[in-house]
Amino acid sequence: MGIRIYNKPELEDPVLIASWPGIGNIGIIAVDTLRGMVRAEEFGEIEPWDFFYPKKVSIINGELKDLEFPSNKFYWAKAGEKDLIFFIGEEQPAEGGKAYAEGTKAYQMANLVLDVALDCGCRRVYTSGAAVAPIHHTARPKVWAVPSSQELLDEIDRYENTVLMSDIAGRGGQGNITGLNGLLLGVAKRRGLDATCIMGEIPIYLQAFPLPYPKASRSVLEVLTQILGIEIEMQGIDAIVERSEREIKRLYDRFPPEIREELDKLRYITHIKETEPEPITEEDKKRILEDIDKFFKRGSKED
């Protein structure tokens, strides 16, 4: 089980930004977009054999030419004043048919990622994923942020469009972040690094569809660039968001009218604690969310 570093970069106080696929691929789209925009260069990888089953075989004229494994690569870039390390995992090392990594393999992978980051002098880590929320797809997704320590809370408060778990009604600051996007946060905390997981909101009714949700990735990207103090062009991701919006509208239009009617009520309610009264009563809000939850037979969760 090993790490291969081809060309170790000389970095000053770099920040690690890591992501794996998850619900709506929100985190990985955001992180990969940022990686592309800052033209990050590949400098290493985690050997895949012990974590993954191969994903593709190529046979040419009856001869096995190649066996491809999911990639787990490190990149680096200088963006403005900041040195950045990216880690992008093509798959989570899930076992026994589970969708998200857990257990020994996941813990080993999280530690390997941090081994490289620490070796490069990194002291700060960001991971990114999805927050399943009772929102409508026409709303601008907020970004939930979960830091590894109390000291980071004030910093998060400064970033526009972010919310903490305690800002979300009915949560009391509690929650779970499943899979490696969450686990890395915990392992980073354990190893004494400052870490924050930032999660873009995805409507509760879209979580089960195998569709990316780049609208939330854009929100994550906005927060990430604020955090890093860099500016990037958003045209590329905006075009992807536009295509995705059309696809989601087509899907939404195919829902039965009575479901659409119920889901449309999500336009008028908010799950974030408000100081001003909402245009809808708390009782109505509770009932709407229960009806939607019953329909999709799922609770709100994060990845």
Place this chain on the structure above:
Amino acid sequence: MSQKHPFKVYEKPELPSSSLVVGWNEDAGKLGSKVIDYLYRNLGCIEFAEIEPADFFPLTGVSVKDDVAQFPESRFYYCPQNNLVILKSDPPKAEWHRFLCSILDVAEQYCHAKELYTIGGMVSISAHTTPRELLAIANSPQMKRVLSQYDLAGDFNYETPPGQRPTPSSFLIWLAKERNMAGASLWVPVPCYLISTEDPQAWRKAIEFLDIRFSLGIDFEDLDENVAKQNEKIAGVRVSLPEVDNFIRKLESNLVLTPEENEKLIKEMDEFLRERD
């Protein structure tokens, strides 16, 4: 995770050089396991090693199949007269890389294996009356040259389609290639309606190749009897169930069945052949 060898070797076979033949349980038409069972029975093979299941299978209880409790097995046998090593194994559910490396470790370290063959069945939308062919995928140009001396289909291109994964056999011969061990995966197309039962014609095809390749001197009489019995059973189904006969006729005429027809053919044939067994 234990880092010691996950295998147990009971006896060290004295083989100056050998070839390893691997058959997986859970194979189409039970091809891999039947071929290995046949070699074991007919070549006087001796069990000498096994891979311990604890690291590779979720040992949360036992599964029951056809009324019988199952337990994962990965057993090695050697055939002293033929310098042949055979492995019959369940495909692991975890730690694939370590498991497959253990197979190669046993073969190389204890049997001086120089080459590896995997035997497997592949789903074919064809009738059982279509003669079986043997497809070979080599792991090197040298192995491809060796295989070109035999009656094998070996000039095709393939890429794993999206949403699917490579087979354990491809993974194993790729690992063998990494160790400079010659390897090939051998595949016999099995008619779709025999996948969950048995296809003795497919076993015969694979054993024919092994017989020639390793000069095993196999008497095919019992295999031919199995083939004849199976054909008789299928003929019985065709008489009893005209709709099934019609589906098979369509396949024999290279016509395509609808998904519903295909499903019905598989279901009816499966039920009928199991009843007769």
